[in-house]
Amino acid sequence: MDKIKLLTFAVIGLLLLNLTTLSLLFINPPKGNEQNxxxxxxxxxxxxxxxxxxxxxxxxxxxxxxxxxxxxxxxxxxxxxxxxxxxxxxxxxxxxxxxxxxxxxxxxxxxxxxxxxxxxxxxxxxxxxxxxxxxxxxxxxxxxxxxxxxxxxxx
Missing domain, CATH: 1.20.120 (Four Helix Bundle (Hemerythrin (Met), subunit A))
Known part of the structure; x- marks a missing residue:
């Protein structure tokens, strides 16, 4: 596997990880003390x-x-x-x-x-x-x- 394919997979993987993290934050926002x-x-x-x-x-x-x-x-x-x-x-x-x-x-x-x-x-x-x-x-x-x-x- 050449370096370009490896770099492409890494970028796609990081992009998917970021999108997953953001979607989880919108679906289940962190719960804090609402009184604050x-x-x-x-x-x-x-x-x-x-x-x-x-x-x-x-x-x-x-x-x-x-x-x-x-x-x-x-x-x-x-x-x-x-x-x-x-x-x-x-x-x-x-x-x-x-x-x-x-x-x-x-x-x-x-x-x-x-x-x-x-x-x-x-x-x-x-x-x-x-x-x-x-x-x-x-x-x-x-x-x-x-x-x-x-x-x-x-x-």
Missing amino acids: HKRPQEIIVEKLHFDKKQQEQYGQIIHWHRGRITDLEAQIRETKQDLYTLLQKEAVDETEKNNLITILANYQKEIEATHFKHFEDIKKICRRDQIKDYNTLTMELSKIFSQKQRPPKRD
Whole structure:
């Protein structure tokens, strides 16, 4: 068998192997944790079994939460810009640097307090029969929110 025939068989074999692999992936896609593909909002609604009225209330809670977090993140960006602008000076004023770092820490504290209030507000809209699910959810919060976030859906 000459080299050309051997090379032709190898190319055809690799092509068939690739096509088989691709067809198997389309027929049986890899199964992962479907929860990883859901937004935190969807997970919370599902786990707490919110009815339509509760989902509307939850939407209002989310609107307030996102607005507050967006404002705080903007203030953090501005303060960081002020902080890093200090690096352009001949000598950094330590008092000014420390004040800006303290301001950043306070903004982060406000973010955490805002997150905590967000979940207190969610608890307030739960019915008694949902509190057990809510308590279970609180044990999973760090896991749910440590996942990479997809951008929110635009309405």
